[in-house]
Amino acid sequence: MTTQAAPRASVQAQADLALRVENISKRYGAFHALRSINLGIRRGSIHGLLGENGAGKSTLVGIISGQRAPSEGRIFLNGEEIQGADVKRMEAAGVFLVPQEPMIIEHMSVMENLMLGLWPASRGFIAWRRMRENATRMLAGTGIEADRLAGSLDAVARRKLNILRAMFSGGSVIILDEPTASLTVPDRLQLFDFMRQLRASGVTFLFISHFNDEILDICDAVTVLRDGELVANCEEVGSLNSSRLSEFVLGRELDLFQRDRTLSPKGEEGIRLSGVRGDRLDVARLDIRTGEIVGFTGLPGEGAKELARSLFGLAPLQAGQIAFAREATARVPQTPDQAFAMGIAYLSDDRRRDGVVGHLSIRENIALSSLRQRIRRGLVDRGQEQQVCSSYFTRMGIKAGSADEAVNTLSGGNQQKVCLGRVLATMPRLLILDEPTRGIDVGVKQDVLRILDQLSRAGVSVIIVSTDVDELARAADRVCIFQRGRIAHVVEGDDISTDRLRQLSQ
Numbered sequence: 090m091t092t093q094a095a096p097r098a099s100v101q102a103q104a105d106l107a108l109r110v111e112n113i114s115k116r117y118g119a120f121h122a123l124r125s126i127n128l129g130i131r132r133g134s135i136h137g138l139l140g141e142n143g144a145g146k147s148t149l150v151g152i153i154s155g156q157r158a159p160s161e162g163r164i165f166l167n168g169e170e171i172q173g174a175d176v177k178r179m180e181a182a183g184v185f186l187v188p189q190e191p192m193i194i195e196h197m198s199v200m201e202n203l204m205l206g207l208w209p210a211s212r213g214f215i216a217w218r219r220m221r222e223n224a225t226r227m228l229a230g231t232g233i234e235a236d237r238l239a240g241s242l243d244a245v246a247r248r249k250l251n252i253l254r255a256m257f258s259g260g261s262v263i264i265l266d267e268p269t270a271s272l273t274v275p276d277r278l279q280l281f282d283f284m285r286q287l288r289a290s291g292v293t294f295l296f297i298s299h300f301n302d303e304i305l306d307i308c309d310a311v312t313v314l315r316d317g318e319l320v321a322n323c324e325e326v327g328s329l330n331s332s333r334l335s336e337f338v339l340g341r342e343l344d345l346f347q348r349d350r351t352l353s354p355k356g357e358e359g360i361r362l363s364g365v366r367g368d369r370l371d372v373a374r375l376d377i378r379t380g381e382i383v384g385f386t387g388l389p390g391e392g393a394k395e396l397a398r399s400l401f402g403l404a405p406l407q408a409g410q411i412a413f414a415r416e417a418t419a420r421v422p423q424t425p426d427q428a429f430a431m432g433i434a435y436l437s438d439d440r441r442r443d444g445v446v447g448h449l450s451i452r453e454n455i456a457l458s459s460l461r462q463r464i465r466r467g468l469v470d471r472g473q474e475q476q477v478c479s480s481y482f483t484r485m486g487i488k489a490g491s492a493d494e495a496v497n498t499l500s501g502g503n504q505q506k507v508c509l510g511r512v513l514a515t516m517p518r519l520l521i522l523d524e525p526t527r528g529i530d531v532g533v534k535q536d537v538l539r540i541l542d543q544l545s546r547a548g549v550s551v552i553i554v555s556t557d558v559d560e561l562a563r564a565a566d567r568v569c570i571f572q573r574g575r576i577a578h579v580v581e582g583d584d585i586s587t588d589r590l591r592q593l594s595q
């Protein structure tokens with residue numbers, strides 16, 4: 090275990106390296122995103138890359154994959170230096186970056202996607218038979234059929250397809266940027282088995298994750314970045330545990346959040362949903378107490394996400410009633426505007442569609458959703474805006490020089506914090522959050538759960554939709570597990586545990 094820049098490796102050890110970076114630095118103006126990173130990745134290994142939001146992980150893999158130019162430093166592949174790297178050159182050399190959201194052309198078949206840009210041809214015609222044979226060979230044992238429409242694949246199959254496409258194009262070093270985000274536990278395990286099989290055939294992986302248990306499960310070695318510096322490099326992951334990893338990431342001990350359920354709201358008062366029926370959704374009744382945190386979970390398509398979206402008017406319902414305490418029963422909102430007017434706020438899990446406005450500042454982004462609440466006699470109350478934004482900027486621990494910086498210079502996780510701050514700033518009565526801590530580091534995750542805890546104590550009812558059952562076990566008063574559009578199980582109070590939720594939601 091080294092806790093600073095890795096020492097120079099021996100000649101033999103260097104020969105075993107698929108990839109080596111030497112003194113890589115990256116500056117944006119006066120800001121150092123990376124400082125003199127030295128790193129070696131063994132051939133046929135799975136190497137974890139860990140660090141807080143903004144630590145420099147994406148910058149480093151961006152440089153390794155040729156998407157960004159380093160300010161200084163050198164990259165070696167199988168001992169050979171790669172000069173003036175760009176994406177094409179790095180891919181030709183065998184290095185591929187598989188992004189978090191798999192790139193799939195939905196209306197094409199699996200085999201067409203697999204060989205995108207490399208379709209075999211004979212005398213000017215596409216050689217379909219050869220294409221099918223090649224694809225079938227590559228897909229053997231993956232459970233994916235060559236002729237299937239790519240748009241019909243589930244989340245894990247899409248990730249597998251992206252990895253196989255990289256390999257088909259000659260990839261031997263594959264970088265996976267948070268590949269398990271939004272995957273269920275069984276899907277994660279399936280993806281890991283697949284990676285292990287490929288590792289056995291000599292493929293090298295660089296794997297970014299914010300989940301310590303994943304790093305400990307799948308990785309052979311791990312590197313931790315903090316504020317652009319390499320703070321730990323471990324060739325033997327077996328010698329580590331989760332709290333040690335968190336300490337490297339944060340530079341301090343992790344203070345895990347656990348909601349005090351003895352303070353959870355009791356009684357009847359709150360929000361009542363009844364007769365909610367939609368396409369593959371049938372919830373006869375659900376009461377959510379004022380100030381209660383309710384978790385929704387289950388396999389994709391089973392109803393958790395669908396109900397959350399419907400409550401914000403994003404998915405049409407055939408029927409459904411909602412009643413806030415002491416108010417008349419009304420129809421479940423049919424549009425987000427109606428939902429907003431009722432005091433319902435929603436954070437989508439689709440950051441690309443509902444994410445931040447890149448060229449606007451952090452302050453403007455946080456203020457966006459609550460703009461209407463701050464208009465007094467036709468004018469925006471700038472003083473109040475300043476106060477609300479500064480408060481969320483600080484509470485969310487957004488890593489930036491100031492709240493006036495453009496959002497598109499922030500790391501992915503910090504952009505996610507801005508989205509969350511924007512929704513929280515609306516001070517809703519019912520807050521619906523779909524995968525609220527996806528992409529957020531282990532330290533900030535605890536902060537987010539603490540903020541939700543405080544909001545709920547102030548009387549906001551919260552629904553958290555999550556595949557991360559550990560998060561639900563820490564934060565929720567009650568967890569609903571969805572199956573075939575219905576609430577199949579409800580686990581409450583002290584009965585909630587990660588194991589119980591995992592067992593019921595598979």
Ligand SMILES: Nc1ncnc2c1ncn2[C@@H]1O[C@H](COP(=O)(O)OP(=O)(O)OP(=O)(O)O)[C@@H](O)[C@H]1O
Nearest residue numbers: 117122142143144145146147148498499500501502
């Ligand atoms: N174009 C840019 N201009 C200025 N600063 C930038 C730019 N791109 C990245 N940065 C800064 O570099 C730092 C490292 O960002 P990077 O995206 O590498 O972090 P990360 O470790 O991948 O974080 P996350 O876990 O949130 O994805 C951040 O502080 C970010 O704000």
